[in-house]
Amino acid sequence: MGIASTDELFPEIAGRASSESRLWGDALRPMDEREEVPVFSSLVSERRFALGLETIYEGYLLHYGRSRLFDPPDEDIALLLGDALLAQGLVLVAATGSVGAVSDLAKLLALCTQARADRTDGDGAAWAATAALLGRDGLEEARDELRDRRDAGPLERLARSCAGDAAVDAALAAHAARLV
Numbered sequence: 070m071g072i073a074s075t076d077e078l079f080p081e082i083a084g085r086a087s088s089e090s091r092l093w094g095d096a097l098r099p100m101d102e103r104e105e106v107p108v109f110s111s112l113v114s115e116r117r118f119a120l121g122l123e124t125i126y127e128g129y130l131l132h133y134g135r136s137r138l139f140d141p142p143d144e145d146i147a148l149l150l151g152d153a154l155l156a157q158g159l160v161l162v163a164a165t166g167s168v169g170a171v172s173d174l175a176k177l178l179a180l181c182t183q184a185r186a187d188r189t190d191g192d193g194a195a196w197a198a199t200a201a202l203l204g205r206d207g208l209e210e211a212r213d214e215l216r217d218r219r220d221a222g223p224l225e226r227l228a229r230s231c232a233g234d235a236a237v238d239a240a241l242a243a244h245a246a247r248l249v
Contacts, residue, residue, distance in 0.1 A: 075119070079105035082124050083138050085157060086150070093150055096141040104137040108243045112200035112232040118170055121161030122200060125174060128154030133185055133192075134247040170204035180212055184219075191221030193244040197228035197237050 083103075087094035097103075109126055110119035130136045131151030141147040155178065163171050177199040181192040195215060202208055211223035228237045 075107045075110065076105075078107060078110065078120055078123050079103065079138060081120055082127055082154075085124070086139075086154065089153065089157070092146065093139075093153065096139045096146060096150060098136075098138060098140045102140075106137060106243060108247070109196050109200040109240050112197055112228065112236055112240055113203055114201070114205070114231070115203070117165045118162060118167075118203050121158045121165070122174075122203070123158075124154050124161060125158030125178070126196070128152065128156075128158060129178070129181070130247055133181075134249050137247070167204040169206065173199050173203055173208060176208070176212060180216055183216060187219070189215070189219045191215045191219070191224065193241045194221035194225040194228065196244060197232070197240050198224040200240070201228045201231035201237075 083097055087097065107119075107123055110123045113119055113122060127136060127138060128151040131139060131141070131147045131154065136147075139147075139150060141150055159171060159174060162174060177195055180195050183189075184191050184195070195212070198208060198211060207227065208224075211227050214220040214223045225237070225241075232240075
């Protein structure tokens with residue numbers, strides 16, 4: 070899993086999906102139509118998490134936004150492919166040996182699913198803070214604020230304090246552009 074640069078992230082995600090199922094390979098966009106733009110992996114402090122994080126995010130986009138790599142023929146295939154990528158990304162992060170990072174990502178997905186179901190803003194801040202603090206603790210109180218009070222401010226402040234304003238602004242703008 071030694072991804073050295075962001076240039077290698079998307080071919081790796083596409084290749085892993087294609088090797089898992091012909092259906093996923095058939096859903097890939099043509100090379101010239103792929104948008105190989107990392108969104109939240111630029112915020113991680115440890116590169117070992119980048120591939121898993123972007124794989125999970127690609128799955129999330131298949132559920133709630135516009136995929137960068139895939140164009141499934143229907144909604145059912147999009148949901149199944151999204152689930153497959155979410156699972157594949159969690160396996161990749163688990164392979165790093167960081168139980169904390171796997172826990173953070175599972176909590177992120179649960180929090181974002183709840184926020185989307187409640188039609189509450191804040192999934193971008195949750196993704197940014199989780200990426201910036203992945204596997205390092207310190208997210209619980211800020212997650213509680215979004216879950217219980219629908220306030221994403223604490224998560225965004227955490228992300229900015231760890232990754233910087235410019236990086237978080239870029240990630241949040243890229244995320245907002247992908248949502249439907």
